[in-house]
Amino acid sequence: MTEPTSEPTSAPTLAPTLALTSAITGYWDAAAAAFDEEPDHGLRGQRTRAAWxxxxxxxxPPAPADVLDVGCGTGSLSVLLATAGHRVTGVDLAPRMIEQARAKLAVAELTGRFLVGDAAAPPTGGERFDLLLCRHLVWTLPDPQAALRAWVDRLRPAGRLVLIEGRWREPGQDGPAYVAGAESLPWSGGVRAGDLASAVRPLVAGLRVEPLGGDADLWGGPVDDERYALIAHV
Incomplete structure (x- = not known):
């Protein structure tokens, strides 16, 4: 997803408000039409797609595995996983993102499902998954700690949690405006690897962090901010 503009805080997690949730939904619905123009969103370039x-x-895990892609956006990563033989479920708050994800899967003649819903509490009932994937989402969540607990609970024994995250912009830097009230989000601006690892570690059996900022192919060009993947197992 896109990058926020303010510094994360250590304040207690905040209860989501209807107004903020509605504003976030509207923001990503409006962004859906142009979302795939970013190289790492649409994966239209061969090198970028191959890198992801x-x-x-x-x-x-070995295919076929049951995969839950939370905050799936237009479904580009879901399509790659389905192509690799996995059974994929994608969840996103923005209906227009989900519309594009479904169309993308249909064009690729792949099977899977995409659901409109809160990625922090995916509408998948009591289902359990072998892999839960989340990319550039946690900074948008009013209560990321609760989301992390919910995600770990969705995993089967020996399941894997993959969080692709980063810390993109320091206060005062120019950037796209986000929704009103976003400055109150606990991880607005992204989350550094050490902070996310500290939040996840008590919930899992083990984890590792892989830096991703040095691989320009992933982003369609060089980046100079912090980007990484946290891979955990339960």
């Missing part, structure tokens, strides 16, 4: 495919195949 390589990583996902390395992180995922």
């Amino acid at each position: 495919d390589r990583l996902l195949r390395a992180w995922a």
Whole structure:
């Protein structure tokens, strides 16, 4: 997803408000039409698509596995996982994102499902998954700690949690405006690897962090901010 503009805080997690949730939904619905123009969103470039495919195949369990892609956006990573033989469920708050994800899967003649719903509490009932994937989402969540607990609970024994995150912008830097009230989000601006690892570690059996900022192919060009993947197992 896109990058926020303010510094994360250590304040207690905040209860989501209807107004903020509605504003966030509207923001990403409006962003859906142009979302795939970003190289790492649409994966239209061969090198970028191949770079993400390589990583996902390395992180995922052997196929076929049940995969939950939370905050799936237009479904580009879901499509790669489905292509690799996995059974994929994608969840996103924005209906227009989900519309594009479904269309993308249909064009690729792949099977899977995409659900409109809160990625922090995916509408999948009591289902359990072998892999839960989340990319550039936690900074948008009013209560990321609760989301992390919910995600770990969705995993089967020996399941894997893959969080692709980063810390993109320091206060005062120019950037796209986000929704009113976003400055109150606990991890607005992204989350550093050490902070996310500290939050996840008590919930899992083990984890590792892989830096991703040095691989320009992943982003469609060089980046100078912090980007990484946290891979955990339960």
